[in-house]
Amino acid sequence: MKHKIIRSIFALLALSLLLNAPRAQQNAPAAAKQSSDDRVALYQALLDLTNPWTVMCIAAHPDDEDGTSLIVMRRKYGAHTVSLFSTFGEGGQNAIGPELYQELGAIRVRETMAAAEIQGSEPYFMGMTDFGYSKSPDETFANWGHDLALSQMVLQIRKLRPSVIITNHSVTNNDHGHHQATARLVLEAFDAAADPKRFPDQLKNGVTAWQVQRLFVRVGRSNQAPAEAAKDLCRIHRALSFLQRTKRSAGPTSADSLCACARSERCGCAVESLAQFP
Numbered sequence: 001m002k003h004k005i006i007r008s009i010f011a012l013l014a015l016s017l018l019l020n021a022p023r024a025q026q027n028a029p030a031a032a033k034q035s036s037d038d039r040v041a042l043y044q045a046l047l048d049l050t051n052p053w054t055v056m057c058i059a060a061h062p063d064d065e066d067g068t069s070l071i072v073m074r075r076k077y078g079a080h081t082v083s084l085f086s087t088f089g090e091g092g093q094n095a096i097g098p099e100l101y102q103e104l105g106a107i108r109v110r111e112t113m114a115a116a117e118i119q120g121s122e123p124y125f126m127g128m129t130d131f132g133y134s135k136s137p138d139e140t141f142a143n144w145g146h147d148l149a150l151s152q153m154v155l156q157i158r159k160l161r162p163s164v165i166i167t168n169h170s171v172t173n174n175d176h177g178h179h180q181a182t183a184r185l186v187l188e189a190f191d192a193a194a195d196p197k198r199f200p201d202q203l204k205n206g207v208t209a210w211q212v213q214r215l216f217v218r219v220g221r222s223n224q225a226p227a228e229a230a231k232d233l234c235r236i237h238r239a240l241s242f243l244q245r246t247k248r249s250a251g252p253t254s255a256d257s258l259c260a261c262a263r264s265e266r267c268g269c270a271v272e273s274l275a276q277f278p
């Protein structure tokens, strides 16, 4: 609700800028660009007012996020979009410079923040150690600490309150241990975030249990054709539209009753595969 109010204020401010821009400045290139930027900002702000939902993408490393889906959900459909990364990516390789480890992590965080600005999304980091390539999720959890990593993910879900979570990491993929561990954490955190008995110490200072409505897990990412990717976006948008319709028909409602309604009508299973879908 807080960011909706901020968006409304921003829309009014942007509209005020447009209406009050002196005509004499319209010929100046800088003023023209400013005017164009204002119009884009106004369009986004008005679009935001039509969509109350938050889409969260969870990824193990910077550049593992589903930037395509995030940018479409934000720029086309007006959803509030956030990314949550397990690590800073400091254990990766650097093909263009000498920086490694913490220095590389700082560079990758800056790159992620720059990309997020273009996407219109907000990046968040859990701060788990990127200790290089990991052969298995068990090896990863031996380093991260399973419960610590899960609590971090649950806390961010409870704070950011996503309606929908998307991820490129699947528990059925046999790839990087960090990816597999993050995929497992997403499944566990989906339920744990809604259970007040899990990590009860987090439930203070405005943080409450939070039930995510849907989880979309991408399978077979590297082989996905553009047409399939477009279908995935439609599926996410349909899920958001369904939530919108449910809210309208039920009137103002709590997250709990909204979730119960969504589950009973549509969500036999809240976890859906994005690719290899019938």
Ligand SMILES: [Zn+2]
Residues within 6 Å of the ligand: 060, 061, 064, 176, 179
């Ligand atoms: Zn990765």
